[in-house]
Amino acid sequence: MTSGATPADDGPGPTEWGGSVGVGPWRGPWPEDPRYDPQLLAEGDRRNVVDRYRYWSLEAIVADLDTRRHPFHVAIENFEHDLNIGTVVRTANAFLAAEVHVVGRRRWNRRGAMVTDRYQHLRHHPDVAGVLAFAAEQELAVVAVDNGPDAVPLETVQLPRRSLLLFGQEGPGLTPAARAGAALTVSIAQFGSTRSLNAGVAAGIAMHAWVRQHTGLPMTPGADPA
Template sequence: MPEDAGPGPTEWTRPDEVGVGPWQGEWPDDDRYDPELLAHGDRRNVVDPYRYWRREAIVSDVDRRRHPFHVAIENFQHDHNIGTVVRTANAFAAAAVHIVGRRRWNRRGAMVTDRYQHLHHHPDVDGLAAFAREHELTVVAVDNTHGAERIETARLPRRCVLLFGQEGPGLSAAAREIAELSVAIAQFGSTRSINAGVAAGIVMHTWVSQHADLGRAW
């Protein structure tokens, strides 16, 4: 990599060009690097420290940085927010994302980040509940229902599953039943609910604010 392109959080090293071109100079003697990317450049949506790395090497390195929270979202109506949730979970290094309901989902919003994120599928809420019990994870329901604690003042468990419902109907009754804690995002306008993808980002960032080592952030 050129000397003036030091590691950073951005996707690009030039404002007019996404990614980086072919490697300049002698190639690194490191199995993490992909010869194709070294030869032709790397235009992927990855942070600069992972430029030219193989996908498997990136996943392995992110695995060392992952946090002990999981994200789950119900998918009984092909919710288009799932891609956004996956992309945000990747940005915050969630342990995994769980799709509950239909297996197929719209990956466009994920912007290819699903290739670097562990994904699990559960045909129903009972499957998610079993996973949570097996891995000693507290299920936290996120929905603006009566009795939910304010996310702004609640203390989220360190090891947990943040469970989100679909756009419109919110969490199913079955999902609310398996939750040990319910939280809601404070709202002040006329709308009844926040977009599911936006809500997921707010709650994940709340977990990061409470538990993450910010010194390890890019």
């Protein structure tokens, strides 16, 4: 909990409560901190959020995340309602990406995001030209993640701090326009028989590579890296 406010000793803590992950109604005097949501204080908070955000309103959580977001963006081409986009959004939220860009179709299956799209900034571009123009305006280096012949192994390259990681849809991968517009193309080392990784998995690996290179990780397990 934050601001020195916690439920009473006999009340539920930030653990499983009533068969669901979360905390129950607040016990004792309510905190005066405006970040706390009255409805959540009254009814309990079973959302999939870390303990520091228990009982906080959605707006308060997003505002706090905005003070700590990392300067990398993630983009994924969407032409066939790719189910991986939800996974990418959820992972981008976990690694605190600045924004997730959906290129192509505006609609996508949000089930895999597990409601994290409420906390993650999303932007739509009708085509690859749009996301490349955005990257140029924001001075972001476009890094395509693809296993083509011109790719550099991700394990051997230093990713630009201000970067936009660009992924293709499941199956065909990146379009020629996306490959042509990238400043750098990286591949992920594979050792089995499959020719490609799941797009959601590849995005997670690439984002984690950025985090390892550019974020001061905590020495204590479970500590907040911010």
